[in-house]
Amino acid sequence: MDALADLPVDTLLELAGVFFAALSGxxxxxxxxxxxFGVLVLAWATGLGGGVLRDVxxxxxxxxxxxxxxxxATALAAGLVIFFFHPGVERMRRTVIALDAWALAFFVLLGTTKGLEHGAGPLASVIVGVLTGIGGGILRDILVGEVPLVLADRQLYAIxxxxxxxxxxxxxxxxxxxxxxQAGVVLLVSGLRLLSLRLGWVVPSAATGWSGRWGSRGRMGL
Amino acid sequence: MDALADLPVDTLLELAGVFFAALSGxxxxxxxxxxxFGVLVLAWATGLGGGVLRDVxxxxxxxxxxxxxxxxATALAAGLVIFFFHPGVERMRRTVIALDAWALAFFVLLGTTKGLEHGAGPLASVIVGVLTGIGGGILRDILVGEVPLVLADRQLYAIxxxxxxxxxxxxxxxxxxxxxxQAGVVLLVSGLRLLSLRLGWVVPSAATGWSGRWGSRGRMGL
Amino acid sequence: MDALADLPVDTLLELAGVFFAALSGxxxxxxxxxxxFGVLVLAWATGLGGGVLRDVxxxxxxxxxxxxxxxxATALAAGLVIFFFHPGVERMRRTVIALDAWALAFFVLLGTTKGLEHGAGPLASVIVGVLTGIGGGILRDILVGEVPLVLADRQLYAIxxxxxxxxxxxxxxxxxxxxxxQAGVVLLVSGLRLLSLRLGWVVPSAATGWSGRWGSRGRMGL
Structure with missing residues (x-):
């Protein structure tokens, strides 16, 4: 635990984000x-895959x-927790969605900043910032043979x-x-995400335009 | 438009290629x-994904x-055009196939040249050149949950x-x-592609050998 | 053949590993x-895709x-062999599984070592070493539209x-x-893999726990 105590606060927050994202994987x-093994790989890919894409x-x-x-270790720990305690996690659906909104915000903030500090330029940094936030979920969906939820379900997640x-x-x-x-950015992203969920805001699809309603599957597959 | 006017001719041609490829995505x-959002991501991945793989x-x-x-911006513009005007684009099926053959040729030429100029060596440059041409379509098909058309449909596209x-x-x-x-290479690739379409040339598959005929789905899913 | 004769023994062994892995692709x-063309791409992706991921x-x-x-050339040769002689290869199922266990061991050993020598650090080197061994099969399964076998089939392959x-x-x-x-590592990995196959050892899945038995599809899809 000494090693953990030495970590700065923002790293601890980022590790918490990795943990919650990895849970959904x-x-x-x-x-x-x-x-x-497959559950651990999915936890790793979902929690850390967006950042791996960014860094590459x-x-x-x-x-x-x-x-x-x-x-x-954080991503694998989440995988083990899910493997042994998944019925309990499924019951905490609402909590996990809220934590995921916060993790999304944190990933986007840190991913964009890392791109900028690495000299990638503003456009590339924005794209890798978004990819840090949503890339893990896309990898998760491809690995389980599903169409990526973020591309199809009309929820406000990428926006x-x-x-x-x-x-x-x-x-x-x-x-x-x-x-x-930075705190303002996190509030903006997670707040808009959660507000859109509560108010049922959707983006249009080519098939339905602006009408229609939520799909039955939630964002995190929860 | 001043910014566009400053671009050299070959960049304008490449942007046109990105646009047509992104349309199919x-x-x-x-x-x-x-x-x-999903339509825009697919347009981006199809128009620029091959080049992203090459550069990585x-x-x-x-x-x-x-x-x-x-x-x-070019790839996203194609995505918006498709989102709002897709019935019209579907009616221009033959035109889009012809433009796609030309975009393939241009991507291969520029992708191979970029590999060579970056010191990647002839073999790696040929492979990334081909990947620049066909990688976007493979990404598109994986993201929509389909088997990549270019691997299975027996048309002369990769050849x-x-x-x-x-x-x-x-x-x-x-x-x-x-x-x-360079113009000769573009003519060779796009000409062979379009000639094979008109004459119904196919490559063999393990199941059917040289017999059989076109599948019902065209190359671009059009 | 002179060019082959100049290659060191471990490169020849690695090329043999590429060949057997590419067969399954x-x-x-x-x-x-x-x-x-699709068969050649799959042979290439399965035989060399894990190493490409590692190097990236x-x-x-x-x-x-x-x-x-x-x-x-080795991966493409395997693709051509499969394209023309696949009924014969299918009959050698047991031989191919044994050769694949040895190829897995060799890929892991060489992949980990390359990571270490490239200064990637021990953790990253272990991960890219495993990815060298299993990444090609994951790419193969995604390209043919299947859920990656290594994540789901409970066999001892990743362990x-x-x-x-x-x-x-x-x-x-x-x-x-x-x-x-190095020979000890190869024996350890391939021996554990083959022993687990013979004795029917499995890892648990969330659905079945430790019970259940082998799936009907073997590891290599053979």
């Missing part, structure tokens, strides 16, 4: 009757998602992510990215 | 009833497919691409890659 | 009625899987790989990685 594996795209190799003990990444890049360019503005 | 999303494989990070405003990439690498090695020979 | 393509993740671009004539990668990294760190210990 492990759960997708449990539902597909994957074996314990900006040339920051090896990605922290495969080189950092804290990150890898808060893009908004947060854009605001982060603008603040960074203006030299205004500090603790307070 | 957006259309695949519309057919799967993806939401507007040769170490040219961040890839132009995420760092260049012109490229990203013109390999031929064009090989000729490009040979010309480059011989110091003969100029405007005239 | 080509066979998956034949079963899906892919055309000859550790920043060793361009990956040997696209830049080395020996590797690419011997992880064990072998961990032992390799430990030996390397202790300065003990020589010909004898």
């Amino acid at each position: 492990g759960l997708a594996g449990v539902r597909k009757s994957f074996d314990v 795209l900006i040339g920051a190799t090896p990605p922290v998602g495969i080189s950092s003990w804290e990150y890898v 808060p992510a893009f908004l947060g990444a854009g605001v982060t890049a603008a603040l960074w360019s203006a030299g205004l990215l500090g603790v307070a503005t | 957006g259309l695949a999303g519309v057919r799967k009833s993806f939401d507007v 494989l040769i170490g040219a990070t961040p890839p132009v497919g995420i760092s260049s405003w012109e490229y990203v 013109p691409a390999f031929l064009g990439a090989g000729v490009t690498a040979a010309l480059w090695s011989a110091g003969l890659l100029g405007v005239a020979t | 080509g066979l998956a393509g034949v079963r899906k009625s892919f055309d000859v 993740l550790i920043g060793a671009t361009p990956p040997v899987g696209i830049s080395s004539w020996e590797y690419v 011997p790989a992880f064990l072998g990668a961990g032992v390799t990294a430990a030996l390397w760190s202790a300065g003990l990685l020589g010909v004898a210990t």
